[in-house]
Amino acid sequence: MNFSLRFLHRTAALLLGAALLTGAAGELAAQEEGVTRGEDGKSYTEEGTPTYHVGEDGTVDWYIYQGFRRYHSECHVCHGPDGMGSTFAPALANSLKRLDYYEFMDIVVNGRGSGNSVMPSFGDNPNVMCYIDDIYIYLKARSDDAIPRGRPAKREDKPDAATEAEDACFGT
Numbered sequence: 001m002n003f004s005l006r007f008l009h010r011t012a013a014l015l016l017g018a019a020l021l022t023g024a025a026g027e028l029a030a031q032e033e034g035v036t037r038g039e040d041g042k043s044y045t046e047e048g049t050p051t052y053h054v055g056e057d058g059t060v061d062w063y064i065y066q067g068f069r070r071y072h073s074e075c076h077v078c079h080g081p082d083g084m085g086s087t088f089a090p091a092l093a094n095s096l097k098r099l100d101y102y103e104f105m106d107i108v109v110n111g112r113g114s115g116n117s118v119m120p121s122f123g124d125n126p127n128v129m130c131y132i133d134d135i136y137i138y139l140k141a142r143s144d145d146a147i148p149r150g151r152p153a154k155r156e157d158k159p160d161a162a163t164e165a166e167d168a169c170f171g172t
């Protein structure tokens with residue numbers, strides 16, 4: 001009896017300690033958990049879908065920056081600046097809390113909607129399709145509040161792999 005009580009106490013203390021540890025680690029790694037960086041400088045989730053990387057001082061990876069630029073040339077006329085939405089197209093910074101990478105791709109490639117609310121299909125538009133990961137990565141960072149509104153102040157240099165992928169996509 002005495003022993004088992006002490007044992008219970010010790011177990012409880014251990015469990016509590018473990019819970020505190022995971023709690024702390026979970027908070028620190030909320031954004032980065034399971035995220036790895038490829039040689040192309042692009043970050044990937046555990047599932048292998050693209051995601052963003054923001055440094056501690058707010059420096060954004062190349063892909064966020066490129067996505068910011070492409071979003072504002074191809075999407076913002078309807079979806080509003082910074083993914084904030086407009087009167088006739090939804091705020092994509094919110095949509096990406098709900099849509100996964102594949103659902104996002106499907107909508108951009110094939111389009112959606114009817115009547116007055118039509119999302120055009122961009123599957124044949126290289127200015128969108130060659131940068132679609134970048135646009136997704138940018139919007140995902142906005143959706144997680146990992147970056148503020150506006151043009152990113154500091155960014156990483158363009159990786160060679162990004163230039164190569166771009167050339168290959170445009171066939172130059």
Ligand code: HEC
Nearest residue numbers: 074075078088089090095104107112113117118119120128
């Ligand atoms: C001509 C206006 C227009 C342009 C340009 C446009 N969209 Fe859309 N988009 C819409 C409308 C309208 C909807 C809502 C369609 C519906 O009601 O189903 C929409 C819906 C979407 C959705 C689904 C949102 C949700 O909450 O389910 C995604 C994702 C999306 N657009 C991505 C993009 C991206 C990325 C670009 C730029 C490459 C883009 N759109 C450019 C008008 C546009």
